[in-house]
Amino acid sequence: MLAAKDMGESMNDEQLQPHSAFRFHGSWQEFARIAFPNLLLTIVTLGIYRFWATTREREYLWGKTEFIDERLEWTGRGMELFIGFIMVFVLIGLPFIVIQLVSQGLIFQGVPVLAGLLTFAMFLSLFYLTGVAYFRALRYRLSRTYWRGIRGGSDDPGFQYGLSYNWKWIVGWLPIFLMVPWAMISLWNDRWNAMSFGPHRFSATAQWTPLMKRYLLFYLVPFLIFVGAVIFGISMAASGGAPAAMGGAGMAIGGILAIVAVLIFYIMLPLAALAFYSKYFRLAVGGLRLHTLEFAFRARSVDWVLFFLANMAIIICTLGIGYIFMPYRNWKFFVEHMEAYGEINIDELTQSQTVVEKHGEGLLDAFDVGAI
Amino acid sequence: MSTFFTAAHYDGQKAVKRAVEVEVMGPQFYVVENAWRSGPFAFADVAYVTKQGDADVYGLAGHDGWRLILSGPIPADLSAMLPAPRKYGGWVDRLGLGKAAIAFALTSAAAVAVVLFSPQWLAPLIPDSVDDSLGDALVGDFGGRFCHTPAGDAALQKLVASLDDAPQDLRVEVANIDMLNAVALPGGNVILFDGLLKQARSPDEVAGVLAHEIGHVRERHVMQALLRQMGLAVVLGGVDGNSGALVNNMLAMSYSRDAEAEADAYAMQALGSANISPVGTASFFDRLSQLDGSAGVVKDNAGITGYLSSHPLSASRKDAFEKSIVKGKNYKPALTPTEWTELKTMCAQDREAKSGLGFDFN
Numbered sequence: 001m002l003a004a005k006d007m008g009e010s011m012n013d014e015q016l017q018p019h020s021a022f023r024f025h026g027s028w029q030e031f032a033r034i035a036f037p038n039l040l041l042t043i044v045t046l047g048i049y050r051f052w053a054t055t056r057e058r059e060y061l062w063g064k065t066e067f068i069d070e071r072l073e074w075t076g077r078g079m080e081l082f083i084g085f086i087m088v089f090v091l092i093g094l095p096f097i098v099i100q101l102v103s104q105g106l107i108f109q110g111v112p113v114l115a116g117l118l119t120f121a122m123f124l125s126l127f128y129l130t131g132v133a134y135f136r137a138l139r140y141r142l143s144r145t146y147w148r149g150i151r152g153g154s155d156d157p158g159f160q161y162g163l164s165y166n167w168k169w170i171v172g173w174l175p176i177f178l179m180v181p182w183a184m185i186s187l188w189n190d191r192w193n194a195m196s197f198g199p200h201r202f203s204a205t206a207q208w209t210p211l212m213k214r215y216l217l218f219y220l221v222p223f224l225i226f227v228g229a230v231i232f233g234i235s236m237a238a239s240g241g242a243p244a245a246m247g248g249a250g251m252a253i254g255g256i257l258a259i260v261a262v263l264i265f266y267i268m269l270p271l272a273a274l275a276f277y278s279k280y281f282r283l284a285v286g287g288l289r290l291h292t293l294e295f296a297f298r299a300r301s302v303d304w305v306l307f308f309l310a311n312m313a314i315i316i317c318t319l320g321i322g323y324i325f326m327p328y329r330n331w332k333f334f335v336e337h338m339e340a341y342g343e344i345n346i347d348e349l350t351q352s353q354t355v356v357e358k359h360g361e362g363l364l365d366a367f368d369v370g371a372i
Numbered sequence: 373m374s375t376f377f378t379a380a381h382y383d384g385q386k387a388v389k390r391a392v393e394v395e396v397m398g399p400q401f402y403v404v405e406n407a408w409r410s411g412p413f414a415f416a417d418v419a420y421v422t423k424q425g426d427a428d429v430y431g432l433a434g435h436d437g438w439r440l441i442l443s444g445p446i447p448a449d450l451s452a453m454l455p456a457p458r459k460y461g462g463w464v465d466r467l468g469l470g471k472a473a474i475a476f477a478l479t480s481a482a483a484v485a486v487v488l489f490s491p492q493w494l495a496p497l498i499p500d501s502v503d504d505s506l507g508d509a510l511v512g513d514f515g516g517r518f519c520h521t522p523a524g525d526a527a528l529q530k531l532v533a534s535l536d537d538a539p540q541d542l543r544v545e546v547a548n549i550d551m552l553n554a555v556a557l558p559g560g561n562v563i564l565f566d567g568l569l570k571q572a573r574s575p576d577e578v579a580g581v582l583a584h585e586i587g588h589v590r591e592r593h594v595m596q597a598l599l600r601q602m603g604l605a606v607v608l609g610g611v612d613g614n615s616g617a618l619v620n621n622m623l624a625m626s627y628s629r630d631a632e633a634e635a636d637a638y639a640m641q642a643l644g645s646a647n648i649s650p651v652g653t654a655s656f657f658d659r660l661s662q663l664d665g666s667a668g669v670v671k672d673n674a675g676i677t678g679y680l681s682s683h684p685l686s687a688s689r690k691d692a693f694e695k696s697i698v699k700g701k702n703y704k705p706a707l708t709p710t711e712w713t714e715l716k717t718m719c720a721q722d723r724e725a726k727s728g729l730g731f732d733f734n
């Protein structure tokens with residue numbers, strides 16, 4: 001029996017703060033020794049090495065991540081990602097180029113309606129495949145993650161999830177985007193409920209209603225700024241008269257106010273978005289269970305804001321080269337804020353019987369939404 | 373006889389960690405923990421998995437999750453039996469980082485060079501049927517925008533026949549679009565835009581532009597440009613994984629400087645053998661380059677940028693056409709005044725031709 005929460009306490013008695021079941025032992029200097037050769041090799045291979053680069057980075061990041069008393073292990077291979085990419089290119093990329101050519105031809109032939117239908121069908125299937133891609137990427141990552149010789153996975157190919165992805169997002173958007181939080185949480189639950197680790201199925205029961213307050217904040221920021229500007233303008237006009245009466249000074253004040261309004265817009269909106277995302281991730285992870293284990297994500301909005309500001313500072317100060325450290329920073333942020341509670345019976349944790357496909361997350365890679 | 377080494381072990385069946393001894397017996401080994409013993413396993417099936425801290429982690433083919441974790445320096449007897457650690461992956465580990473990077477860079481440069489230069493050799497290998505059907509698919513009836521009148525068609529046909537020996541495999545059309553442009557597309561399609569005919573002051577000017585576009589067709593520039601664009605999209609697509617821009621670029625494609633010079637040379641020769649004076653073409657380019665000089669005029673003449681962007685003008689181009697004038701040669705006008713009027717007014721006369729750009733074309 002391993003206890004996720006108090007294990008650390010008993011191992012490091014002198015430490016006052018009991019640490020999380022997840023611990024990260026990496027250092028950016030070590031990561032740099034992987035990231036810089038990766039950058040070099042990716043450039044000289046015109047980008048083809050990036051599959052092996054990703055794999056090497058994950059091997060390092062997983063290997064430096066300790067869960068309770070043992071490191072994680074990434075067993076994915078660069079070749080798998082490469083094969084996945086080639087498959088997507090041949091099975092989806094080429095047909096889509098042909099369809100685009102055909103619809104271009106149809107426009108020239110004077111049948112724009114047919115061309116429009118063809119293009120619409122193409123976008124619909126892309127939309128569907130995006131959903132499948134998200135599902136399969138998660139499945140691939142779990143099936144390549146080992147802990148104590150045991151891995152995760154799923155027997156669900158994700159085609160059904162692709163359909164859910166479509167209709168749930170459409171329902172999310174239809175009522176002037178008000179149901180987006182529901183779509184996000186509900187799809188997270190769908191995805192994780194299909195996954196397992198060892199013999200145990202994940203259970204995801206996150207609620208979406210607690211997310212609405214933050215979402216409305218983000219949703220209303222543009223309106224609030226606009227309304228504020230209008231009220232301010234009216235009150236200015238009422239008290240000080242028309243800008244013409246105030247002359248040049250009035251014009252200058254107006255200009256400054258406009259700049260302030262734009263700045264508020266560009267600062268407030270990202271802040272509201274981060275506040276929303278922080279709550280979303282906390283709720284989503286908080287609703288996750290694996291047999292007797294419960295999970296939590298401790299990062300608050302402030303942590304996210306500081307994290308993003310630091311990322312931006314790193315990228316700007318290094319003239320963009322710091323970008324290669326983003327996978328490291330993302331993973332570190334993720335692991336350091338993850339928590340797990342409960343106990344695991346090691347004797348009960350047997351090998352996963354799920355299928356393992358031989359190709360990587362090419363679909364997700366093709367849609368350019370892969371995070372880490 | 374057998375030798376023992378200590379290691380940590382997961383059997384891949386359960387998450388239980390065992391402190392085992394590796395019992396080596398020739399090419400095989402057992403893992404032993406007190407009374408528990410597993411094996412025999414073949415060293416040939418052992419694969420390197422990863423390095424964790426100072427420990428090397430090995431897996432076993434066909435045994436999901438099976439791990440042997442050897443901490444610290446591995447005794448020579450055992451390490452001789454085990455596979456070598458992997459760092460970057462196959463080729464890079466074998467060559468070393470520096471050599472591999474140089475080898476990859478050379479290969480990449482070669483790949484780009486092949487993509488840039490092979491279209492010249494590949495284009496003639498593309499069967500005409502492919503070229504034709506691509507042209508048909510792309511052009512079709514151009515959304516009903518082609519202008520036709522019996523007299524205008526006859527004038528155009530005469531012009532084409534005087535410039536080309538095999539006019540039957542060319543399809544030259546006038547499109548009812550008020551844009552100063554002319555394009556060569558796959559399948560021997562050449563499209564003159566009505567705006568160009570309106571701007572032209574003599575049939576000789578149109579003959580020069582038409583001969584230039586026919587030059588692109590005859591020198592196989594169209595297929596070359598297409599192949600080059602597709603090849604670059606594939607090779608460079610590796611960088612950002614996006615090859616969607618290909619189709620958009622296809623119609624806006626421009627030819628290389630060499631191709632333009634070739635098409636010009638072709639045009640001068642065609643004009644010469646048709647006995648049409650290159651003076652008109654030279655003065656046409658002259659007028660265009662003056663328009664190019666003043667932005668205001670370009671804005672007023674919407675569409676003039678079309679020809680200029682695909683056919684950058686330079687003084688040398690005009691000079692070349694002027695130099696190709698043979699003094700004392702008895703040039704004839706490309707069309708009679710009546711034929712010229714019929715061609716120029718063909719789109720105005722043809723009521724059935726749709727006009728304008730009902731689609732995104734640039």
Ligand SMILES: [Zn+2]
Nearest residue numbers: 588632635683
């Ligand atoms: Zn040209």
